[in-house]
Amino acid sequence: MSKSEHLKLQLLEQIRVSAPGTRLPTERELSEKYGFSRSTVNKVIVELERESYVRRRIGSGTYVMPRDTEIRYADGETGRTGRFQGEIIIVYPNFFGSILWEMVDQAEELASKHNIRLTPVKLRPKSDYSILFSMAERSTELLGVIVIPPGEGVPCSVYHQLLQYARRVVAADQFTDCRMPGLYGVCGDQFRQGFLLMNELLENGHREIGYVANEPFTPSRKEFLNGVKQALYDRRLRWKNIRKSPMVNASWQSSLDAGYYGTLPLLQEHPEVTAIFYDTCPGAQAGLAALNELGRRCPDEISVIATSCFCGSENYTIPALTTVSYPARVLMDRAFEIILMPEKKFPERSLTPPELHRRASVRNLML
Numbered sequence: 001m002s003k004s005e006h007l008k009l010q011l012l013e014q015i016r017v018s019a020p021g022t023r024l025p026t027e028r029e030l031s032e033k034y035g036f037s038r039s040t041v042n043k044v045i046v047e048l049e050r051e052s053y054v055r056r057r058i059g060s061g062t063y064v065m066p067r068d069t070e071i072r073y074a075d076g077e078t079g080r081t082g083r084f085q086g087e088i089i090i091v092y093p094n095f096f097g098s099i100l101w102e103m104v105d106q107a108e109e110l111a112s113k114h115n116i117r118l119t120p121v122k123l124r125p126k127s128d129y130s131i132l133f134s135m136a137e138r139s140t141e142l143l144g145v146i147v148i149p150p151g152e153g154v155p156c157s158v159y160h161q162l163l164q165y166a167r168r169v170v171a172a173d174q175f176t177d178c179r180m181p182g183l184y185g186v187c188g189d190q191f192r193q194g195f196l197l198m199n200e201l202l203e204n205g206h207r208e209i210g211y212v213a214n215e216p217f218t219p220s221r222k223e224f225l226n227g228v229k230q231a232l233y234d235r236r237l238r239w240k241n242i243r244k245s246p247m248v249n250a251s252w253q254s255s256l257d258a259g260y261y262g263t264l265p266l267l268q269e270h271p272e273v274t275a276i277f278y279d280t281c282p283g284a285q286a287g288l289a290a291l292n293e294l295g296r297r298c299p300d301e302i303s304v305i306a307t308s309c310f311c312g313s314e315n316y317t318i319p320a321l322t323t324v325s326y327p328a329r330v331l332m333d334r335a336f337e338i339i340l341m342p343e344k345k346f347p348e349r350s351l352t353p354p355e356l357h358r359r360a361s362v363r364n365l366m367l
Contacts, residue, residue: 007036007044015053015064016112022064024054052115084117086143088339089166091132093150094122095252098281098310099328103148103172106332114340116143123150125252129158136165144168144339146332149176151216151251159183167342170335173328175219179348186334188326189351190220193307194227196324196356200305201275202235205365210243210266210273214258214283216251221279224307228277243270249279259283263290267302274365275303281310284321284361299363307354319360326354 284306
């Protein structure tokens with residue numbers, strides 16, 4: 001990345017969190033702050049003005065532009081307008097999740113970069129989607145819709161209805177069984193995620209393994225478990241020998257509670273297990289608390305592993321959690337690419353490869 005590109009990213013982040021009309025530091029101040037020459041700073045400011053992020057006023061300074069007003073330059077010529085170049089509706093469940101937050105944050109940043117109006121629609125339990133349909137129908141500049149489904153998923157009929165108003169609809173971070181022209185999926189490769197998770201336990205000698213399902217069962221969870229089963233079958237082991245917690249989680253219920261209350265009966269019924277895997281990191285963190293309450297030590301007695309991440313907290317649990325995760329922000333990069341490049345062909349499903357992050361919570365039994 002060049003110096004000017006690096007500086008531009010820094011200033012775009014500052015612009016993103018600044019109210020319209022905010023005065024930016026002077027070029028001299030920016031030069032001193034970031035350690036770049038005045039010429040580099042000036043080049044970036046000129047570029048940001050050309051892209052309608054800021055407006056320079058002679059003798060006054062550089063100001064953050066409102067994103068929906070016309071820009072007129074000091075020389076009297078009308079430059080590129082600052083009006084939105086279209087609208088994207090982003091739909092997501094009304095609860096906090098680390099991956100969810102990262103995706104929405106990245107969508108906001110990309111919308112600002114591309115001068116796109118990003119309209120959020122938050123789903124609540126038993127949402128009937130009528131407001132979403134009404135907004136999509138009234139929009140005169142709708143480019144596409146990004147849907148981050150809640151735990152129970154989104155009915156195929158919803159995607160079908162949205163495609164009446166938008167040329168492309170993207171389902172993000174959850175597999176969908178729907179197949180229709182204009183509908184795309186962007187997701188982590190959850191089959192590979194499940195395979196890597198189980199393979200890590202098996203390579204470390206674990207055979208008495210328990211499972212706590214702290215997330216609702218969805219097509220994405222099915223892909224994950226298929227990967228788990230494949231790793232078992234490759235070693236001539238069987239899924240039915242995995243000890244399952246009797247507790248299950250439903251949509252809109254706490255992943256933390258499911259992890260905690262799922263661990264207790266699992267270990268009471270199967271005290272022989274040497275490892276437990278969880279759907280997601282929050283469940284595993286709560287599971288560590290349950291282990292502590294039962295007087296079981298991790299990883300000396302029981303190893304713990306999970307998918308996903310949770311704001312980096314997996315690095316600071318005791319012990320630090322081994323996880324298999326994929327970057328959430330790249331999902332939004334692909335979603336915007338699909339919507340903003342209608343002339344380009346994309347696969348119906350785009351998968352992001354996961355990575356195994358080894359930490360202290362998995363013990364090697366063969367040492």
